[in-house]
Amino acid sequence: MxxxxxxxxxxxxxxxxxxxxxxxxxxxxxxxxxVPGDISSGEDAGGGFxxxxxxxxxxIEGPVHSDSVIDARVRLHRKIxxxxxxxxxxxxxxxxxxxxxxxxxxxxxxxxxxxxxVSEMEELVSDVVDEMIGLGPxxxxxxxxxxxxxxxxxxxxxxxxxxxxxxxxxxxxxxxxHLLRIVNKIVVAVGRRIDESQPMCDARMLDGSRFNAAVxxxxxxxxxxxxxxxxxxxxxxxKLVEFGAMTEPMAQVMAAxxxxxxxxxxxxxxGTGKTTMLNALSAFIxxxxxxxxxxxxxxxxxxxxxxxxxxxxxxxVEGLGEIKQRDLVKNALxxxxxxxxxxECRGEEAFDMLQAMNTGHEGSMAxxxxxxxxxxxxxxxxxxxxxxxxxxxxxxxxxISNAIALIxxxxxxxxxxxxxxxxxxxxxxxxEVVQMQEIYKFTRTGIDKEGNIQGHFEASGIRxxxxxxxxxxxxxxxxxxxxxxxxxx
Ligand SMILES: Nc1ncnc2c1ncn2[C@@H]1O[C@H](COP(=O)(O)OP(=O)(O)O)[C@@H](O)[C@H]1O
Ligand SMILES: [Mg+2]
Numbered sequence: 001m002x003x004x005x006x007x008x009x010x011x012x013x014x015x016x017x018x019x020x021x022x023x024x025x026x027x028x029x030x031x032x033x034x035v036p037g038d039i040s041s042g043e044d045a046g047g048g049f050x051x052x053x054x055x056x057x058x059x060i061e062g063p064v065h066s067d068s069v070i071d072a073r074v075r076l077h078r079k080i081x082x083x084x085x086x087x088x089x090x091x092x093x094x095x096x097x098x099x100x101x102x103x104x105x106x107x108x109x110x111x112x113x114x115x116x117x118v119s120e121m122e123e124l125v126s127d128v129v130d131e132m133i134g135l136g137p138x139x140x141x142x143x144x145x146x147x148x149x150x151x152x153x154x155x156x157x158x159x160x161x162x163x164x165x166x167x168x169x170x171x172x173x174x175x176x177x178h179l180l181r182i183v184n185k186i187v188v189a190v191g192r193r194i195d196e197s198q199p200m201c202d203a204r205m206l207d208g209s210r211f212n213a214a215v216x217x218x219x220x221x222x223x224x225x226x227x228x229x230x231x232x233x234x235x236x237x238x239k240l241v242e243f244g245a246m247t248e249p250m251a252q253v254m255a256a257x258x259x260x261x262x263x264x265x266x267x268x269x270x271g272t273g274k275t276t277m278l279n280a281l282s283a284f285i286x287x288x289x290x291x292x293x294x295x296x297x298x299x300x301x302x303x304x305x306x307x308x309x310x311x312x313x314x315x316x317v318e319g320l321g322e323i324k325q326r327d328l329v330k331n332a333l334x335x336x337x338x339x340x341x342x343x344e345c346r347g348e349e350a351f352d353m354l355q356a357m358n359t360g361h362e363g364s365m366a367x368x369x370x371x372x373x374x375x376x377x378x379x380x381x382x383x384x385x386x387x388x389x390x391x392x393x394x395x396x397x398x399x400i401s402n403a404i405a406l407i408x409x410x411x412x413x414x415x416x417x418x419x420x421x422x423x424x425x426x427x428x429x430x431x432e433v434v435q436m437q438e439i440y441k442f443t444r445t446g447i448d449k450e451g452n453i454q455g456h457f458e459a460s461g462i463r464x465x466x467x468x469x470x471x472x473x474x475x476x477x478x479x480x481x482x483x484x485x486x487x488x489x
Contacts, residue, residue, distance in 0.1 A: 080108055080128050089132065101128050136182045137171045138227075142209070148229055149271070154222035155179040161271075164416035176222045183213050183223050198317060204297035205230075211297075228271075230299070235273075237280040245273065245410075246420040247457045249481040250440050253464070254423065255284040256475045257406055261339075261363030262466045267376040268410030273418040274367035275299050275343065277410060282341060282365065292332040294325055295343030308335065325349040329356070342366035350383035357403035373407040373424040377434050380404075394432055401426050401434045405466055411442075413453045420457075425464045439464050439482070459484050 084104060089097050102125045109116050109124075116124065130139035141150050141160060149161040155173035159166055173179045187194045187201050194201040199218040205211045208230030215223045235243070241251050258264055258281045266281075268274045282302050285291065290306045298311050310332065315322035325342065326349040332340050333356055340356055342349065345366040357364050370376035377400055384396045391399075409422035423440040439462060444455040461484040467477070480486050 076105070076108055076112060076114065076124065077128060077131070079112075080104060083108075084128075084132075094129075094133070097133075098125065098129055101125050101132075135186065136178070137173055138182060141169070141171065142207070142227075142229065148231070150225070150227040150229070152179065152223065152225040154219070154224070157221070164418070179223050179225075180215065183215065183225060186211055187213065193317075202296065202314070204299075204311070208299070210299060228299075235276050235280060236283060240273075240277070240280055243417075245277075245418055246440075249459075249477070250420065250423060250457065253439070253477060253481060254281060254406070254408060256470055256477075257464075257466055258282070258363070258365070259284045259286065260466075260470050260473060260475065262405045262469070263357045263362050263403060264365055264406040264408060265345075265376060265404050266365070266367040266408045266410065267370045267373060268367070269369065269371060269412065272410040272412045274410055277408060277420075278341070278343070278365060278367055281408075285339065285363070289338035290336060291339050291341055292335055292337040293341045293343065294328045294332060294349075296325070298343075300341065300343060302341065308332075308337075326352060329353055333361070337361060338363070340364045344369070345380075345383065347383055348387045350380055351387045351389065354380070354384070354399050354403040358399065370409075371411075373409050373422055373436060373438075376407055376409075377426075377436075397432065397434050398429060401429050406464075407436075413444075415447075415452045417453065425462075425466065427465055437462050437464075459486065 080101070084101070089100060092100065102121070105121065105125050105128065109121070127136075130136055135142060138150065141147055144162075147160045147162050148164075151159045151161075151166075152171070153159075155171075155176050155178065158169050158171040160169050161167075173182075183194060186205055187203060189206055190203045192201055192203050194213055194215055196215075196217065199216065200212075200214045202210075202212045205227070210228040210230070212226045213219075213223055218224075237251050237255060240246060241248050246254075254264070264281065266274045266277050268277075279300055279302070282291075282300070282304075285302075285304060287304050288306075289304065290308070291302055291304055292308045292310065293300050293302060294310050294312075296312050298309050300309075310328045312325055312328060313321065313323040325345075325347065329340060329342065329349045329352040333352070338361070340353065340361055341364065342353055343366075345353055345368050353364065353366060368376050368379055370379045377397075380400050381393070381396050384391065384399065404426050407422075407424045407426065408420055409424065410418060411421040412418050419442050420440070421442045422438055424436050424438045427435045427437055429435060438460050440457055440459055442455055442457050444453055446454045448454060459482045461482060463482050470476070
């Protein structure tokens, strides 16, 4: 490997600029990832809630406890919650609170003539503590680092995405009111509200996870909750290569493009890994640039020292005070950014983003919800149409093709694996048509007995046009990187 991105990837770029610190102390999303860029940093140690380990076994599929035990526990639980002086307890340090709860549980269990062994006792104490200071039955799921998403369709119907696969789990909510109470707790903690008059809420939880809830009357069978957990160990580019999301040469070429301000858009469906990819690629933006991020719920964790983060705001109860992405993009352009990073481009802000990309903010980045690179262009066209500006199709497409140089397409395959299925360069216009050429693609060759998709990445043989500006600044790649006969699994 002969370019500096091979070493960049190997070292995984950014030099630490934040002091390493113990993240378990505080779940502050800004300070996660103690050594920025160290993708090998281990798993989440304990969720940062300061509560003793509590495994998922009790909540994963299939009741581990018999009904009578659950009944008794629910009863005990209720009694404890009713009788404990919660307000006083909440003020105590956590280990002391835990001790107090434990004493009380022991006493109550004896009064109720419940025989609990040590682990049952511990579990009950954890449940009660979780209920008091945490998210109740959701707490173990929030702490499990292998779970990415938690999806609840009413209190009896819960799913998690664990290691890329969706699976049903038993989460012991007592009833709908219990779930609703947890939902309220989450929403109130971030200064929002949810009720019949305002039944939907999209928010960022205190630990950085993304939270969405829809309650009755919108949620027909009770509260619908979707949590995309904040992942401390953001998948860096090197790790994405290891996971088979792309090849090393693809990663190097894209990293170099991002570094050299070749404007890149990341396209894909929901949960295909767009935000992860944007985050990983953004690591290759030089450290001396000023970046402004714009999101609905701040998820990106850029590692550069100079990052200004902005978040939209929904309207209040009276329907006032909404701050849209477009407002933020406009404002960001008055803040002297080198690049604007838009978490997800999905409306009229596309217009301002493209203008920025065309006027001195090259290298700005965004994700877009689309299934192919061509579809991404179509979406952008639609978004530009939404601004109501009198523009011809030709001029809209001109804007797009001038602004964007590279589209990275992500797909979640049927086996749950997320891959880059296309890296496509926009080369200009021919008549009214935006011209594109594919540099890399994933070709599917079959499916094995376990349902795993088989296939490989291929280069098309076309050398991207942006190699020229790259070589001007001393970045070159071996010819094999673009050789269609050099198939990589
Ligand atoms: N290549 C990959 N392999 C395995 N997991 C991935 C990969 N890319 C992303 N993920 C995980 O998939 C989930 C969804 O990714 P995210 O980037 O939030 O998707 P999107 O922004 O497209 O909705 C996250 O939990 C993330 O950690
Ligand atoms: Mg996303």
